[in-house]
Amino acid sequence: MTRLLLCFFLAxxxxxxxxxxxxxxxxxxxxxxGLTVVLVEDHSVPRVHMSLRVRTGSAWEKPGRTGFAHxxxxxxxxxxxxxxxxxxxxxxxxxxxxxxxxxxxDFTYYYEEGPTNALDLMMFLESDRLGYFLDKLDKGxxxxxRDVVKxxxxxxxxxxxxxxxxxxxxxxLFPRNHPYSWPVIGSMDDLSAAAIDDVxxxxxxxxxxxxxxxxxxxxxxxxxxxxxxxRWFSDVPSRGGRPAPALAPVTLKGEKRAVFxxxxxxxxxxxxxxxxxxxxxxxxxxDLLSTTLTGGESSRLVKRLVHELRVAQSVSATQESxxxxxxxxxxxxxxxxxxxxxxxxxxxxxxxxxxxxxxTEAELARAKTINEAHLFDELDSLSSKAERTSAxxxxxxxxDSFGKDLARYTKLSRDDVAAAGRRTLTHGRLVLSVVxxxxxxxxxxxxxxxxxxxxx
Amino acid sequence: MSVLVCRKLVLLGLMLLASSTSLAxxxxxxxxxxxxxxxxxxxxxxxxxxxxxxxxxxxxxRHRAPLVDLIAVVGGGALADLxxxxxxxxxxxxxxxQGAGDRDAFAFDDAVKALxxxxxxxxSWTSITVSLHATSSRFAEAVPLWADALLHPRLTADDWERxxxxxxxxxxxxxxxxRMLGGLAAARTLFxxxxxxxxxxxxxxxxxxxxxxxxxxxHSTHFRPDNAFLVVAGEVDKKALATALESALASWTAPAxxxxxxxxxxxxxxxxxxxxVVDRPGAPQSAVSLVAxxxxxxxxxxxxxxxxxxxxxxxxxxxxxxxxxxxxxxxYGAGYSIQTWPWHRAVVSTSVAxxxxxxxxxxxxxxxxRIREPASLxxxxxxxxxxxxxxxxILDGGHSLASAWAxxxxxxxxxxxxxxxxxxxxxxDVAATAASAFALVDPKAVRVVVVGDKALLExxxxxxxxxxxxxxxxxxxxx
Numbered sequence: 001m002t003r004l005l006l007c008f009f010l011a012x013x014x015x016x017x018x019x020x021x022x023x024x025x026x027x028x029x030x031x032x033x034g035l036t037v038v039l040v041e042d043h044s045v046p047r048v049h050m051s052l053r054v055r056t057g058s059a060w061e062k063p064g065r066t067g068f069a070h071x072x073x074x075x076x077x078x079x080x081x082x083x084x085x086x087x088x089x090x091x092x093x094x095x096x097x098x099x100x101x102x103x104x105x106d107f108t109y110y111y112e113e114g115p116t117n118a119l120d121l122m123m124f125l126e127s128d129r130l131g132y133f134l135d136k137l138d139k140g141x142x143x144x145x146r147d148v149v150k151x152x153x154x155x156x157x158x159x160x161x162x163x164x165x166x167x168x169x170x171x172x173l174f175p176r177n178h179p180y181s182w183p184v185i186g187s188m189d190d191l192s193a194a195a196i197d198d199v200x201x202x203x204x205x206x207x208x209x210x211x212x213x214x215x216x217x218x219x220x221x222x223x224x225x226x227x228x229x230x231r232w233f234s235d236v237p238s239r240g241g242r243p244a245p246a247l248a249p250v251t252l253k254g255e256k257r258a259v260f261x262x263x264x265x266x267x268x269x270x271x272x273x274x275x276x277x278x279x280x281x282x283x284x285x286x287d288l289l290s291t292t293l294t295g296g297e298s299s300r301l302v303k304r305l306v307h308e309l310r311v312a313q314s315v316s317a318t319q320e321s322x323x324x325x326x327x328x329x330x331x332x333x334x335x336x337x338x339x340x341x342x343x344x345x346x347x348x349x350x351x352x353x354x355x356x357x358x359x360t361e362a363e364l365a366r367a368k369t370i371n372e373a374h375l376f377d378e379l380d381s382l383s384s385k386a387e388r389t390s391a392x393x394x395x396x397x398x399x400d401s402f403g404k405d406l407a408r409y410t411k412l413s414r415d416d417v418a419a420a421g422r423r424t425l426t427h428g429r430l431v432l433s434v435v436x437x438x439x440x441x442x443x444x445x446x447x448x449x450x451x452x453x454x455x456x
Numbered sequence: 457m458s459v460l461v462c463r464k465l466v467l468l469g470l471m472l473l474a475s476s477t478s479l480a481x482x483x484x485x486x487x488x489x490x491x492x493x494x495x496x497x498x499x500x501x502x503x504x505x506x507x508x509x510x511x512x513x514x515x516x517x518r519h520r521a522p523l524v525d526l527i528a529v530v531g532g533g534a535l536a537d538l539x540x541x542x543x544x545x546x547x548x549x550x551x552x553x554q555g556a557g558d559r560d561a562f563a564f565d566d567a568v569k570a571l572x573x574x575x576x577x578x579x580s581w582t583s584i585t586v587s588l589h590a591t592s593s594r595f596a597e598a599v600p601l602w603a604d605a606l607l608h609p610r611l612t613a614d615d616w617e618r619x620x621x622x623x624x625x626x627x628x629x630x631x632x633x634x635r636m637l638g639g640l641a642a643a644r645t646l647f648x649x650x651x652x653x654x655x656x657x658x659x660x661x662x663x664x665x666x667x668x669x670x671x672x673x674x675h676s677t678h679f680r681p682d683n684a685f686l687v688v689a690g691e692v693d694k695k696a697l698a699t700a701l702e703s704a705l706a707s708w709t710a711p712a713x714x715x716x717x718x719x720x721x722x723x724x725x726x727x728x729x730x731x732x733v734v735d736r737p738g739a740p741q742s743a744v745s746l747v748a749x750x751x752x753x754x755x756x757x758x759x760x761x762x763x764x765x766x767x768x769x770x771x772x773x774x775x776x777x778x779x780x781x782x783x784x785x786x787x788y789g790a791g792y793s794i795q796t797w798p799w800h801r802a803v804v805s806t807s808v809a810x811x812x813x814x815x816x817x818x819x820x821x822x823x824x825x826r827i828r829e830p831a832s833l834x835x836x837x838x839x840x841x842x843x844x845x846x847x848x849x850i851l852d853g854g855h856s857l858a859s860a861w862a863x864x865x866x867x868x869x870x871x872x873x874x875x876x877x878x879x880x881x882x883x884x885d886v887a888a889t890a891a892s893a894f895a896l897v898d899p900k901a902v903r904v905v906v907v908g909d910k911a912l913l914e915x916x917x918x919x920x921x922x923x924x925x926x927x928x929x930x931x932x933x934x935x
Contacts, residue, residue: 044520045852046495082485086782089773094838095491096845098772115845120489128485147785151741155788155807159741161632219495231483263736265628297554297565307561310618313625335625366569373572376591379521381853 022375022402026389027222031230033238034210038389038399039225040217042382048218049382050122051111052130053390055244056206058186059105059179059324067149067186068194070103072202074145076110077101081132085141088125095121105180106244106323109390113382116219123232126214131236133203139196146191153185162268165260165434172258172430173272173327174250180325209233210241213393217386247324250274252428259443260434266313267442268333269340270432271347275328275424278321279395284408285420286319286328291367292359292417293317293330293350299363300350301330309346311338323395328424337442340433344448351425358418371409375402497848497878501871502687502861503694507701509708511681514861515697516689518854522592524690525858526599528606529866532678533582534656535798536718541666542651543658545579547619548671552577552586554615557604561615564601573598575605581656582718582798583866584678589855592691596700603704611675616668624660631928634743634907635807637734640931642747642905645732646723646801660934682710685865689858722799723749729921730903734928735910742813742908743805746820750800750896756864757873759880760892761794767839767889768792768827768897769804774839775823780806786816794896797867802896810909814916817904821920824899830890839889844881 027039061068077099079085092099097114112122157163167183174181214233216225251274276282293301294317305312313333320327330351332343359367378384379402392401433443502514534545553575555561568575573590575598588595588602630636640655647653658666688697726748754761762770769776769792780790790806804824808816850860864874904920906913917923 042520044518045848046497047848047852083488086773086778087488090838091488093771093773093842094834096494096841098842098846113849115491115848116495117491117493121491124485124489144782144785148781148788151781151786151807151809152788154741154809159634159739159743159807161629235483264632266625296569298562303562306622307618310621313622313629333625333629335621336628362566362570366566369572370569373591376521376523376572377589380523380855383852 022406024379024385024389024400024402026399027226028393028399029226031209031234033234033236034208034241035233035236036213036393037226037229037233038213038215038393039220039222040215040385040389040399041220041222042217042385043219045382046116046219047113047382048116048119048122048216048220049111049113049386050119050126051109051215051386051390052126053213053215053394054108054110054207055106055211055394056108057104057106058182058184060206061182061186062198063177064190065194065198066182066190067184068190068198068202069108070184070186071145071149071191071194072199073101073103073108073110074149075137075141075199076129076133078141078145079136080129081135082128083125083136085136088129091121092118092125097122103184104322105184109387111383111386119220119225120228120232123228127232127236130207130209130233133207134200137196137199142194142196142199146194149185150188150191153188153191157185161264162262162434164262165268165270165432168258168260169270169272169430169432172256172432173252173274178250179247180322204239208239208241209236210238213390215386215390215393215399217382217389244323250325252430254428255431255447256428257431257444258433259440259445260432261437261440262434264434264436265336266333267336267338267340267436267439268331268434269343269347269444270430271330271344272430272432273328273425273427275319275326276321276420277325278323279408280321280326282420282423283319283321283326285412285417286424287371288359288364288367288409288412288417289354289421290317290319290328291370292354292363295367295370300354301347304346304350305332305343311335311343339442340435341444341446341448344431344444348448351421355418355421355425358414361414364412364414364417368409368412372406375406494845499847499851499875499877501875505694505698507698507705509681509705510710511705511708512685513697513701514685514687514865515694516687516857516861517692517694518689518857519691520854522691523854524588524590524592524595524688524692525854526588526602527687527858527862528586529685529687529862530584530586530679531582531683532674532716532718533580533584535581535651535721536674536678536716537651537658538670540662541658541670542654542662543623543656544666544670544674545584546657547616547623547663547666548674549577549579549584550619550623551611551615551671552605552609554619555610555612556601557608559604560610564604568598568601571598571601573601575602577605579656581652585862595692596696599700599704607679607705607708609675611668611672613668616671620663623657623663627655627657627660627932630655631932634736634739634741637928637931638743638745638805638905638907641732641734641907641926642745642803642903644926644931645730645903645905646747646749647721648724650721651719652721652799655932659932664935677716680710681705681708683715687858687862687865689861690854720798722752723801725749726901726903728901731917731921731923732903732905733910733914733917733923733925734905734907734931735925736908737911739908740810741807742810742906742913743807744813744817744820745905746804746824746902747905748802748898748902750794750796750802752800754794754796754800754896756796756867756869757877757880758796758892759877760884760888761896762843762881763836763840763884764827764889764892764896765792765794766843767831767835768823768893771839771842775827776804776806776820779819779823780808780816784812784816784819786812786819790820810912813906813908813913817920821899824897824902827893827897828890830886833886836884836886836889840881840884844878847878
């Protein structure tokens with residue numbers, strides 16, 4: 001019997017004992033068409049979660065067609081040879097199931113979840129669109145979803161405070177034509193330009209089973225699920241896989257400053273540095289660095305800006321990693337009327353001190369513990385287990401990489417964290433100010449220089 | 457369709473045919489597979505424990521990940537805010553984790569995080585919840601920290617001064633958030649000067665007139681064991697749980713004073729259609745909601761109402777979402793919700809592109825009228841299957857399970873109502889669905905709230921009903 005085995009070490013109580021690895025039992029196999037499949041039994045709920053990760057996203061779009069990967073994701077629900085328009089959702093809901101999908105720069109991720117008895121239906125729906133999506137495609141479908149996606153863009157960005165500045169970050173941070181240099185949602189003009197031939201082309205090029213990982217987590221018997229996968233997915237044709245070509249590391253020369261006026265009351269400062277890729281050499285250390293900066297009341301920047309100086313509503317640091325390169329963000333939502341250059345100076349002081357001295361032993365231990373606890377939480381729902389398993393299978397080549405993932409963090413020293421910070425946060429960066437209309441004086445327009453007597 | 461692409465696919469398919477036995481057997485795609493019998497499921501009900509101080513504990517033992525979720529529900533939320541001090545409940549909750557026992561805000565948070573745990577507090581309209589999320593191995597160590605936040609928060613003037621600054625900034629942010637303004641305008645429209653007509657976290661004016669003494673008074677009035685209960689879900693031994701709780705809560709005893717009372721307001725009945733606009737000149741979208749009171753006789757877990765809600769706007773294939781998103785492309789999504797606690801009201805909400813605001817509203821009114829007619833059997837079967845069969849998903853996550861039971865207990869829902877729910881939903885037919893819609897949905901008595909470009913939209917909105925306006929400053933007044 002396959003069962004979730006959690007043999008997590010009890011850090012304090014068993015400090016001297018050798019840690020047991022964190023381990024999730026799974027079965028991995030590949031179909032002849034190149035589709036990789038991972039099955040994870042979990043009998044805690046009479047449900048099953050099936051996810052499909054496709055190695056394509058906005059980074060694989062053609063010039064003039066930004067936003068296409070995501071528009072395409074919407075089209076995948078509009079029917080296929082044996083599933084008329086509208087029936088994908090209707091049939092699934094009639095069986096008590098639901099679905100959704102997302103698109104990032106690197107991946108497009110689909111899932112269906114429902115009661116265990118709907119598993120064959122879920123596989124039928126998923127495999128039909130993978131095998132026979134183009135059979136039902138017509139221009140009306142593209143036009144309909146184009147309008148939906150344009151409304152998504154309005155709702156998520158244009159009609160939201162700070163939304164337009166957020167959309168500008170990729171083009172400010174990455175060089176022209178770099179695959180990460182435009183936002184996933186794309187531009188309105190490019191969405192208007194998307195044509196049916198683009199859809200055919202994109203599907204044929206990118207929706208190859210060789211570029212996908214299918215994960216099932218739930219209340220099934222592995223042998224039965226394996227037979228069902230074989231039955232439904234074997235007629236999906238091979239279309240030719242391709243790896244993600246490596247990208248040259250990005251660096252910014254000096255400090256690049258951008259200012260947006262928006263209908264906002266609170267000025268916002270965003271500092272962004274190009275950084276390590278997901279699972280890249282500095283990725284884990286930068287996660288711990290971000291926790292040291294803003295993970296908790298006594299973290300460096302929260303303590304300084306929120307508790308002591310009381311100039312900010314909130315501050316967050318994130319290592320936002322992608323398959324082929326990341327970005328390290330520090331974002332401060334300032335109180336009304338605050339000068340962002342003063343805040344930038346304080347951030348710089350704290351970052352410089354942290355890079356010089358490294359986190360304290362207590363800070364490092366705490367950041368590691370927070371990260372470990374987070375990994376446990378990922379094991380407490382079908383969807384998060386599937387998402388992790390799928391990411392591990394695609395990026396690390398092993399679906400059961402919970403232990404390996406955790407080890408990336410546990411092995412790090414104070415020096416490792418500081419050194420990763422120095423490799424990342426001492427190079428050029430983007431300094432983005434969003435200020436209330438008519439208040440350009442609150443923005444960072446000139447280089448951020450240390451205050452007199454300050455450290456940088 | 458391009459012949460070339462189609463041929464490519466056929467060719468690849470044929471190549472595969474030569475090598476794949478599965479395809480040779482052939483899978484029948486002519487019709488969707490019909491799901492077999494629904495898996496047996498009974499929602500587990502909590503075991504009841506009573507601590508020595510009389511506090512009730514509802515315990516759901518659960519083995520999946522080595523985690524425990526503990527929630528204290530204390531009666532007295534924003535509905536218990538004193539006049540002029542709206543926001544006290546939320547503010548009190550916010551301060552519970554900003555220093556407690558012999559630890560200040562930094563030391564408290566450090567101690568919690570050193571265990572990899574979370575101690576969180578928040579207020580609803582009717583209660584304050586203080587929750588602990590911890591690994592099973594650290595649970596016993598974390599309980600005293602959680603108990604400190606619950607019983608011995610420091611509530612210092614300095615911490616309140618700081619938190620208040622953060623909250624004023626948060627309220628300033630809300631003035632720029634169209635959907636937040638829409639929610640506030642809808643509440644004001646239904647409740648007027650009653651407490652729920654203002655933001656749950658209060659207004660700048662009220663926060664500035666609130667002192668830490670007010671928050672201390674709020675805490676001491678409401679935080680008593682005869683006004684609270686606990687829910688625990690996760691991988692922990694019942695005996696060990698009782699020991700940890702007894703030891704951490706031993707000093708918590710009920711005072712002799714009577715239990716505090718809380719109002720239970722309902723929106724006033726409305727007649728006709730009225731429109732409220734919050735002006736956002738140049739907005740690319742209109743944030744739209746339609747609100748109406750519901751009969752106060754409607755109980756939680758009303759199966760026909762749940763099926764009707766799912767069909768009208770509770771799932772992706774619901775009529776509102778299909779109409780506004782899939783058929784017309786006016787919106788990214790649209791939904792309908794019904795609320796039976798702590799008051800009774802229904803809300804349609806969506807965001808639509810500015811130029812199609814009026815056509816979208818006409819479609820919404822059309823759907824509100826149409827839901828009162830009998831639906832097709834296929835639609836009702838789909839809606840009831842979706843509603844019934846997604847119910848077990850509540851078990852998929854310890855925090856979700858504990859929160860669900862916390863809410864049900866607070867609302868006085870009996871275990872039987874919960875365990876019978878899936879069966880009840882499965883019995884709802886076409887007639888019951890239409891009858892429920894007829895009783896709950898009335899397109900002739902509704903308030904429409906639009907956060908958008910007033911100058912552009914007003915002439916059209918006047919055709920729907922009398923148009924009035926609310927400003928962000930009226931919704932979130934400063935001193």
